Amino acid sequence: MKWVWRHQLICSFILTIVVIFSLTSCSTRRQLLILNWGEYINDDLVTAFEKEYNCTVSISIAESNELFYAKIKSGTTAYDLVVPSDYMVEKMYNKGLLQPIDFTKLPDYHEDDLLPGVKAIIEQLELTFPEARAYLVPYLWGTFGLMYNKNKKGLEEVIVEKEGWDPYFNKELLPKGTKVGMYNVPRFAYATTMFYQEKSPNIVTDETLSASKKILTNGKFDQWGTDQLKKQIASGNLDLAFMYTGDFLDQLYIELQGGTPLDEISFDIYIPEATIAFMDNLVIPKKARHVDLAHEFINYMVQKEQAYLNASVVGYCTPYQSAYDMIVNYEIVDEKWIEYFNEDDYGKDWLKNWSYAMQTYYPLPKPTDEIQFRGTVLSNKNLTNQDLTRITNMVNNAKVA
Amino acid sequence: MRKDTPKISSISGKEIATMSAYGYKDYTILKKVLKILGWCVVISVAIMLYLSIFVIFIYSINSNKSVNEFGEVTLKWYKEIWTHRMLRTSIINTFAVSLVATLLSTIFGTLIAIGIYSAAKKKQKWMMLLNNIPLLNADIVTGISLMLIFSLLLRIFPYIFGFPTLIIAHVYFTLPYVILNVLPKLREMDPNLIDAALDLGVKPKKAIWKVVVPAVKSGILSGVLMAFTMSFDDFVISYFTTGNGFDNLSIWIYGSIGRKDLTPAVYAFNSLVIFGAMAILLSVNAVRRKNLKRSRKS
Amino acid sequence: MNKRFQKLATPYLIWLYILALFPAVFMFGLMFFNMEGIDTDEISFTFENFKQLAEPSTRIALLNSLKFSVLSTALCILLGYITAYFLYKSHIQNKFLVLTILILPMWSNLLLRTQALANIMEPNNIFTSLFHIQVKEDAVGIAGGDLAVIIGSVFTYLPFMILPIYTALEKIDPMLEEASLDLGSNEFTTFRRVTLPLSLKGVVTGSVMVFLPCMSGFAIPEILGKGNIVMIGNIIEQFFKNMNYNIGSLLAIVILILILASIALVNKFDKDGETVL
Numbered sequence: 001m002k003w004v005w006r007h008q009l010i011c012s013f014i015l016t017i018v019v020i021f022s023l024t025s026c027s028t029r030r031q032l033l034i035l036n037w038g039e040y041i042n043d044d045l046v047t048a049f050e051k052e053y054n055c056t057v058s059i060s061i062a063e064s065n066e067l068f069y070a071k072i073k074s075g076t077t078a079y080d081l082v083v084p085s086d087y088m089v090e091k092m093y094n095k096g097l098l099q100p101i102d103f104t105k106l107p108d109y110h111e112d113d114l115l116p117g118v119k120a121i122i123e124q125l126e127l128t129f130p131e132a133r134a135y136l137v138p139y140l141w142g143t144f145g146l147m148y149n150k151n152k153k154g155l156e157e158v159i160v161e162k163e164g165w166d167p168y169f170n171k172e173l174l175p176k177g178t179k180v181g182m183y184n185v186p187r188f189a190y191a192t193t194m195f196y197q198e199k200s201p202n203i204v205t206d207e208t209l210s211a212s213k214k215i216l217t218n219g220k221f222d223q224w225g226t227d228q229l230k231k232q233i234a235s236g237n238l239d240l241a242f243m244y245t246g247d248f249l250d251q252l253y254i255e256l257q258g259g260t261p262l263d264e265i266s267f268d269i270y271i272p273e274a275t276i277a278f279m280d281n282l283v284i285p286k287k288a289r290h291v292d293l294a295h296e297f298i299n300y301m302v303q304k305e306q307a308y309l310n311a312s313v314v315g316y317c318t319p320y321q322s323a324y325d326m327i328v329n330y331e332i333v334d335e336k337w338i339e340y341f342n343e344d345d346y347g348k349d350w351l352k353n354w355s356y357a358m359q360t361y362y363p364l365p366k367p368t369d370e371i372q373f374r375g376t377v378l379s380n381k382n383l384t385n386q387d388l389t390r391i392t393n394m395v396n397n398a399k400v401a
Numbered sequence: 402m403r404k405d406t407p408k409i410s411s412i413s414g415k416e417i418a419t420m421s422a423y424g425y426k427d428y429t430i431l432k433k434v435l436k437i438l439g440w441c442v443v444i445s446v447a448i449m450l451y452l453s454i455f456v457i458f459i460y461s462i463n464s465n466k467s468v469n470e471f472g473e474v475t476l477k478w479y480k481e482i483w484t485h486r487m488l489r490t491s492i493i494n495t496f497a498v499s500l501v502a503t504l505l506s507t508i509f510g511t512l513i514a515i516g517i518y519s520a521a522k523k524k525q526k527w528m529m530l531l532n533n534i535p536l537l538n539a540d541i542v543t544g545i546s547l548m549l550i551f552s553l554l555l556r557i558f559p560y561i562f563g564f565p566t567l568i569i570a571h572v573y574f575t576l577p578y579v580i581l582n583v584l585p586k587l588r589e590m591d592p593n594l595i596d597a598a599l600d601l602g603v604k605p606k607k608a609i610w611k612v613v614v615p616a617v618k619s620g621i622l623s624g625v626l627m628a629f630t631m632s633f634d635d636f637v638i639s640y641f642t643t644g645n646g647f648d649n650l651s652i653w654i655y656g657s658i659g660r661k662d663l664t665p666a667v668y669a670f671n672s673l674v675i676f677g678a679m680a681i682l683l684s685v686n687a688v689r690r691k692n693l694k695r696s697r698k699s
Numbered sequence: 700m701n702k703r704f705q706k707l708a709t710p711y712l713i714w715l716y717i718l719a720l721f722p723a724v725f726m727f728g729l730m731f732f733n734m735e736g737i738d739t740d741e742i743s744f745t746f747e748n749f750k751q752l753a754e755p756s757t758r759i760a761l762l763n764s765l766k767f768s769v770l771s772t773a774l775c776i777l778l779g780y781i782t783a784y785f786l787y788k789s790h791i792q793n794k795f796l797v798l799t800i801l802i803l804p805m806w807s808n809l810l811l812r813t814q815a816l817a818n819i820m821e822p823n824n825i826f827t828s829l830f831h832i833q834v835k836e837d838a839v840g841i842a843g844g845d846l847a848v849i850i851g852s853v854f855t856y857l858p859f860m861i862l863p864i865y866t867a868l869e870k871i872d873p874m875l876e877e878a879s880l881d882l883g884s885n886e887f888t889t890f891r892r893v894t895l896p897l898s899l900k901g902v903v904t905g906s907v908m909v910f911l912p913c914m915s916g917f918a919i920p921e922i923l924g925k926g927n928i929v930m931i932g933n934i935i936e937q938f939f940k941n942m943n944y945n946i947g948s949l950l951a952i953v954i955l956i957l958i959l960a961s962i963a964l965v966n967k968f969d970k971d972g973e974t975v976l
Binding site: 428432439442443446449450451452453454456457459460463468469470471512513515517518519520521524528531532534535536537538540541542545547549550573605609619622623626627634636650654655658667668671672674675678679682686689 | 793
């Protein structure tokens with residue numbers, strides 16, 4: 001009797017496990033596995049791609065570059081496409097996690113169609129990562145800036161006049177009672193202090209760390225946050241914070257769709273000359289199982305109209321000149337887009353506002369400008385894991401000091 | 402009159418000792434005050450528990466996507482739950498994982514509890530200690546540990562990450578809840594019941610189903626409830642043990658905050674779940690009451 | 700019960716050895732190495748990781764975690780006991796109903812609930828917008844302070860306290876109280892001498908159930924403390940996210956020791972080893 005009992009339970013355990021395994025192995029349709037940022041793609045495009053190429057696209061999301069890396073490195077899933085930022089592409093390459101992209105399979109990708117800003121980012125990246133071009137296709141890009149509350153008296157003047165970093169780190173320069181927020185990623189916080197000292201954010205030494213700690217401690221930040229910062233500024237609970245320009249634009253679009261006219265928006269962003277520039281890229285991990293499909297997907301996304309549509313769901317900028325021109329010259333745009341961007345979903349004057357936002361916050365450099373592009377790309381080339389630990393500890397120490 | 406003599410009241414000349422004379426103190430007023438205060442605490446606790454739910458509900462009917470500005474009342478986010486591609490998939494995944502995991506851990510948990518209950522005292526103690534580990538470990542440690550163990554299986558089953566690993570992980574951390582809810586009920590049960598059943602020739606399997614399970618029904622029920630709750634809202638462990646694009650709702654919510662804002666449809670879904678559960682609960686309770694009344698009448 | 704059933708637990712023992720005990724031992728080993736993730740390519744043996752314990756942030760974070768956990772647990776005991784006691788006294792027939800009402804808020808996502816709380820702790824929030832209240836420009840909310848974190852923990856973990864206390868109270872034989880009253884002690888003495896000691900087991904269990912998530916949680920301090928309050932959970936999360944499993948394991952083991960101490964405490968009160976309920 002005992003034996004039967006034991007066997008029954010063990011059998012049922014085994015049976016369940018076998019059933020579970022067999023359930024997962026029955027997906028025979030071509031499946032493309034993508035690891036992306038949250039809400040970072042236009043779902044309509046994904047649906048259209050699935051239909052056109054008869055496959056399923058399954059998108060997982062992660063909220064930081066470090067998690068992208070952890071997910072690829074641990075190998076728990078063989079993703080076919082990942083969307084890491086510049087410095088993480090470099091790190092993945094250095095760890096041998098990526099495979100080169102076969103550009104012959106991307107007939108619709110034209111490198112000379114890239115915006116000047118994107119070209120500048122790639123050139124910067126190539127200084128430490130010469131093979132960059134062979135491994136990545138730009139997806140979206142942007143900068144970081146200082147978002148501020150326009151209703152706070154005197155704040156806008158100070159920020160613009162003193163060009164950002166000085167007032168950001170010195171509360172005595174700011175109007176009384178200004179509440180300041182910092183982006184809660186140690187690497188970004190460290191970079192801001194380096195910009196303030198007019199140094200490169202990619203150097204880590206004992207001196208820069210202790211200087212940085214002092215600056216962060218003196219900054220007396222009221223809040224360390226990520227996506228919360230923009231909401232806080234929009235609602236007037238915070239006055240000034242460092243964040244993605246795209247975060248700011250997201251909030252701007254939300255307010256516009258909520259019915260606030262452009263000239264009544266209570267916040268704006270100042271992009272300092274020295275700031276972080278970043279570019280998210282489509283890359284194919286070495287362990288990818290559907291390499292051809294991944295190339296097809298990349299080729300699909302880089303097409304002019306797709307790039308145009310994809311940029312509409314986020315506050316970041318398309319890397320392609322042709323798509324950028326479509327956004328900016330909204331008056332001559334095709335009828336079908338006016339229908340697509342209907343008023344119910346996108347609010348009034350979406351195309352006009354979108355064009356304004358791109359021209360104002362992601363401007364094309366004028367030919368007369370001395371320096372064509374001013375952002376700095378983060379690089380992990382000279383940084384060991386120990387350095388990253390030290391940065392994390394430094395920022396934590398500054399917080400508790 | 403001396404100070405320490407009890408007060409004696411006099412009625413019609415005769416002296417009668419009152420209850421207070423024997424040390425009885427009248428607490429009626431104090432008791433009432435305490436009772437009112439106590440109920441105030443209970444009500445404020447209820448408000449505490451449901452305050453955030455109420456705020457989420459307000460978000461869900463706000464036409465403005467911003468969480469700080471109220472536009473007008475709308476139900477469009479409730480519609481978007483079904484049209485938003487990733488949200489829809491993650492909701493389906495969440496239900497699939499939670500329901501399957503709860504079912505499995507209820508069945509196995511009950512059987513294991515019976516096993517632990519029948520084991521020798523020393524073994525019982527050791528098992529209960531181990532049983533506490535999933536409960537007491539920090540979620541992130543559990544998540545990473547499970548991920549490391551599951552990756553050992555990658556060579557044999559390259560697609561193991563996803564639904565199967567999530568189920569194993571969720572069963573892993575919900576089993577203790579079921580066991581801990583069933584075990585006390587087993588101890589309350591009359592131990593002779595099962596022996597009687599077996600002596601009368603009932604097969605062990607049937608004895609468990611017909612004798613033990615009905616006796617511990619209430620424990621199983623609360624075990625189910627806790628297991629489902631823990632599984633439904635889990636983020637950290639799921640995050641590390643999933644893969645192949647199988648994301649549940651919590652993973653989707655946490656992941657979405659990196660670059661862009663959440664769609665208010667998430668708030669709508671959350672409110673819908675609470676309302677749905679409330680409605681089911683209250684109607685079940687109403688039916689039960691009716692049945693109780695009817696059985697009392699007859 | 701019949702000994703023939705004890706085989707039912709054997710597979711579970713194996714399951715626990717593989718999924719619970721083995722990782723704990725493995726983590727203990729990780730403390731002494733330096734590598735990325737569990738990548739054995741660049742592995743080296745080291746005691747460097749222990750330096751992490753000397754970092755001011757680690758020390759303060761541990762103290763913070765202890766402080767906030769103890770305060771939140773104490774508040775939870777106070778509120779939870781009163782609530783459980785009144786629920787018990789009100790003689791609600793349907794225990795399952797009580798359980799569900801208490802647990803239902805947890806069916807809503809923790810992150811969303813916490814963000815909702817954070818929102819209404821700010822001077823400008825959804826209600827001021829809803830009711831068109833004009834907020835003064837220099838108004839300050841409670842979000843970002845110690846109070847906010849404690850409130851958040853209490854609001855979130857209170858059900859874990861109420862449930863075990865309520866269960867413990869339910870188990871008390873009502874005859875005992877009647878006997879005490881009949882023997883001449885008043886209701887307060889009865890509560891103090893009979894009910895309270897018998898329900899203490901529930902209080903201990905509840906305390907552990909509140910204390911532990913407070914110790915290791917990171918979402919609540921992060922959001923309600925507006926990133927200003929660093930807790931040990933935040934630091935552990937940071938290290939694991941950056942694939943530094945070595946320091947992450949070290950800190951996790953520190954917490955685990957605290958947890959084992961609390962299990963020992965529970966076992967002292969609860970001889971059967973039944974935590975939770």
